[in-house]
Amino acid sequence: MDFQLTDDQRALRTGMRELLERRFPRTRLRAVVDGDAARGDGDTARGDGDTGRGGGLDRALWRELGAAGLFALRVPESAGGVGLGLPEVVLAFEEAGRALLPGPLVATELAAGLSGSLAAGAAQGETVVTALDESGAPVEHLASADVVLALLPTAVEVIPAEEVARSAEPMRSVDPATPLHRLAPSRTRPDQTDQTDGTGPADGTGPADRTDQADRTDQAGPGRSGLAARLRREAALLTAAQQLGSASRTVELAVDHAKHRTQFGRPIGAFQAVQHLCAQMLVRAESARSVVYAAAVTEDPGDIAAAKLLADEAAVHNARDCLQVHGGMGFTWEADVHLHLKRAWVRAGQWQSGAAAEEELAAGLVSTVETCL
CATH class of the missing domain: 1.10.540.10 (Acyl-CoA dehydrogenase/oxidase, N-terminal domain)
Structure with missing residues (x-):
């Protein structure tokens, strides 16, 4: 595929x-x-x-x-x-x-x-x-x-x-x-x-x-309950997409700041600790991107749950690491980094929380095991 x-x-x-x-x-x-x-x-x-x-x-x-x-x-x-x-x-x-x-x-x-x-x-x-x-x-x-x-x-x-x-x-x-x-x-x-x-x-x-x-062609299950479940899954995926966008943007903000902020006569991006933070942020964002894009194609409940879980983690953790790269400046109201963290916190609780996504994934694993037995 x-x-x-x-x-x-x-x-x-x-x-x-x-x-x-x-x-x-x-x-x-x-x-x-x-x-x-x-x-x-x-x-x-x-x-x-x-x-x-x-x-x-x-x-x-x-x-x-x-x-x-x-x-x-x-x-x-x-x-x-x-x-x-x-x-x-x-x-x-x-x-x-x-x-x-x-x-x-x-x-x-x-x-x-x-x-x-x-x-x-x-x-x-x-x-x-x-x-x-x-x-x-x-x-x-x-x-x-x-x-x-x-x-x-x-x-x-x-x-x-x-x-x-x-x-x-x-x-x-x-x-x-x-x-x-x-x-x-x-x-x-x-x-x-x-x-x-x-x-x-x-x-x-x-x-x-x-x-x-509401009336909409329902392919997710019989009756209105099936339509509601389908809409919730779609909402979770679209929220994950927003989280992915925020996670990617904080990578850009961190890297840009690391290139231009100087300490001890050189950009802070030259220090290994900062490089590791930025690299970890990129890995989180790209890992979430792969899962979100795949879930958009398959529309599988388990894939969507994984996408929401990884995108939430990427958005929240990347915003936190971006704050660390910015140092004390990142905690000020004038900086935009805290806005990404606050929005990520709100989105993480919308449509499918981390606990709900984990339950969905666990249920899928149990079903797979039972099918194989």
Whole structure:
């Protein structure tokens, strides 16, 4: 099996990087981070304006990403999409992770392939979608979202964000550009009495007017539970791609600093201890890259779990080592290194934690052994 990128895939990755360098440069990232930090907890009002920074979300940029096809890469051409596959989405999300692009990118991409009036506009970047996982994980960018993609045990639904917000409370986020909300512990679903069966009251105020039952071709298993499991796996893989982008970027930052920072009359990169740190960072990033790219092709649950596990480790450990290479300067607010570490911590807990990935891998090994016996 050949995992080398095609010319079209390289062009897609290059185009995405150039778009983000033009529309989300370092100055824009710092404006988002410094603005949210000044507000104290990273939680902001709904960002409805073109340059509104609700949780670091720029609606104009979001629409431009939609116009560039980021959220419609897997939507069929017959439906107005690009008609590509999961590997291409992984490449694009790797670049988003490299740039520390804020926003519920994963949820919006997943929702772009779902039918329903509430999810309409996700592919074009007109509708901002965040996600609610039945595992009880925090919801990101709820104040900026229009709708919430709820992955429930037996259903996949799209719910207005205002409805979810009624039972949510803000929580402190280690990442200043990723505001988080947590639902009340007893309520995984915002309104458990509302079931969408398309039979609301005649006055138009029933659940059918507020909640869309998601519809998407399900190849992962029977019923809605199979679709939810498939979407969770895809979300874990796209999150791993973002982690991979961050891990690769911290390698670049560390190497660049080691080349230009001098001590005792020569660049610190000339010292073996620094060289070893940078080499270990590169090995982590490239090892994660191989597994993430392979998982994008196979879409195997075990491969995706391995990809998430290795990408999380690469992003977190590379950011820590990058801090070490930068020395005391790396711990300052003005440096960008700490932003990669904080975002990596947040992503590591999203969709599939390290413990959950290890359980998935262990279950696969047990199944293989039982098959061989």
